[in-house]
Amino acid sequence: MLSVVPTHAAQANTNQESPFQKIQQPLPVKIGVTAGGIGLIGLELWWFLFSEKTAKKAEEKDDTQQVTITVDGGCDPTEVIVTAGKPVRMNFHRRDPSSCLQQVLIPDFNRSADLALNEITSVEFTPQETGEYEFTCGMKMYRGKIIVNDQQT
Numbered sequence: 001m002l003s004v005v006p007t008h009a010a011q012a013n014t015n016q017e018s019p020f021q022k023i024q025q026p027l028p029v030k031i032g033v034t035a036g037g038i039g040l041i042g043l044e045l046w047w048f049l050f051s052e053k054t055a056k057k058a059e060e061k062d063d064t065q066q067v068t069i070t071v072d073g074g075c076d077p078t079e080v081i082v083t084a085g086k087p088v089r090m091n092f093h094r095r096d097p098s099s100c101l102q103q104v105l106i107p108d109f110n111r112s113a114d115l116a117l118n119e120i121t122s123v124e125f126t127p128q129e130t131g132e133y134e135f136t137c138g139m140k141m142y143r144g145k146i147i148v149n150d151q152q153t
């Protein structure tokens with residue numbers, strides 16, 4: 001997402017070179033900052049709406065539904081499918097050194113965990129009700145979904 005910044009800087013430079021620089025500088029700068037901000041928002045929207053989603057059903061082992069999530073520039077899978085009423089263990093394998101991904105939050109189940117680099121950190125909870133719940137990185141830039149289905153389905 002930071003890759004937007006150089007583009008914005010280049011636009012600001014172009015504006016400063018125009019002959020109207022002294023009079024109009026504050027306005028182009030404001031427009032540049034606004035455009036940069038809108039660009040970032042757009043990029044985030046694009047990321048959330050159109051980036052590839054992968055869904056994976058948790059596998060039942062020892063009465064626990066288990067799923068491994070690779071954390072590397074985001075989460076894979078982005079959607080985890082589990083069954084209500086049974087313990088869930090999410091194994092987060094963090095391979096990305098970015099500080100953005102050093103923590104995972106599952107607010108609906110009151111869980112948070114610090115992820116050690118190149119290690120698997122497990123988070124356990126038992127969803128009692130069907131529905132869709134979110135898990136995110138510490139700063140909520142990356143998001144994933146936990147889909148809790150009825151036992152019959």
Ligand SMILES: [Cu+2]
Pocket residue numbers: 099100101137138139140141142
């Ligand atoms: Cu983050």
